[in-house]
Amino acid sequence: MSAHILIVEDDRVTRMRLAGYLRSLGHRVTEVGDAEAMQEVIDIDPPEVLVLDIGLEGKDGLTITREQRAKSRVGIILLTSRDEQVDRIVGLEMGADDYVTKPYDRRELAARIKNLLFRITDIGRSAPVTDAVEDFGPWHFDRIRRRLVSAARIETLSAQEFDLLDVLTRNPGVTFGRPRLSEIIGRGDLRPGDRTIDVLIGRLRKKIEADPTKPDHILTRTGEGYCFAAES
Template sequence: MSAHILIVEDDRVTRMRLGGYLRGLGYRVTEVEDAGSMEEIIDSDPPEVLLLDVGLEGKDGLTITREQRARSRVGIILLTSRDEQVDRIVGLEMGADDYVTKPFDRRELAARIKNLVSRIADIGRSAPRPGAVDDFGPWHFDRIRHRLVSAARVEQLTGQEFDLLNALTSNPGITFGRTRLCEILGRGTWQPGDRTIDVLIGRLRKKLEADPTSPEWLLTRPGEGYCFVPP
């Protein structure tokens, strides 16, 4: 069955054109204009991916992202006409998997959707390489359910958080540059000024490190990238 894409966009022309384009690619598409209609669809026919306009009237895309990430692992791609770096960073920090700035190339958006759908479909399929670390400190890395589990709490991981931690813990001691990590996340070649990887690392540190400002496991290698240091 084709993936279900839910478009939440208050501009009717943009919504219809995007919906028609994605249907032409074989996706099952539902189009709504606001958060209330979106929640009705999610309750009755949960999508694999949400395409969210950040600038929705009423409950905006960032608020929706925060709420949905707290209750599900649905893939979230933000559509924004804002060109401010801070808006993109805030969206990622709230749990979005990706973002596209309007006006966007439909083929680029389709590629990002395809990569995200593939990652969602691959939950539990990829086995870690020999030497991968599943247990460190108080944490057990549950690769099947995409979460970190300790005796005190459970931290659910977004798709990109999982992909990043999976790559690093499967290769303990190996430093990954930002370009390689962008490729792993399906974002293509890293460009100077793109802080996606840094934001994701920051989110992971907040979830698993006792002191995110002085990390024990997810370390920065200045001028090189990031690595996971085993216990």
């Protein structure tokens, strides 16, 4: 069965045109205009990907992102305006996987949805984990369920958080530059001023580090990028 994509956009014409385009690509699409209708769909037929207008009236896209990420690993792509840079960063911090700026190219959005579905469904993720770090500090990295488990709590990971932690822990001690990490999470070439990687690293540190300002596991290499601490 094809993946289910749920579009939440309060502009009816924009919503219907996007839904029609995605259906023409073979996706199963539901489109609604607000958070209440969205929840009714989710309760009956949970989607793999939510495409959310960040500026919805009533409960906005940021609030929906925070609520969904607290209880679900559904893929979330935000639709934002050019002047919403701060909101884009906040959206990523709340757990969104990606964003597309309006006016957007439908082909670009479709490509981002495809990449996100690729990661969510673990297509091609069969690389051996023999040399990968699975246990560090109080945490066990459960790659099958895409989560971090300790004696005290469980932390779920968004698709992009998982991808970053997966590649870093498979290569302890190896420094990855931001452009390379951007490619790994499916964002392509890193644009000037794009802080997506830094935001995602910050989110991971909040989840795994005892003190995110003084990390023991995900280290910054000034002028180079990030690496996962190798064992002594």
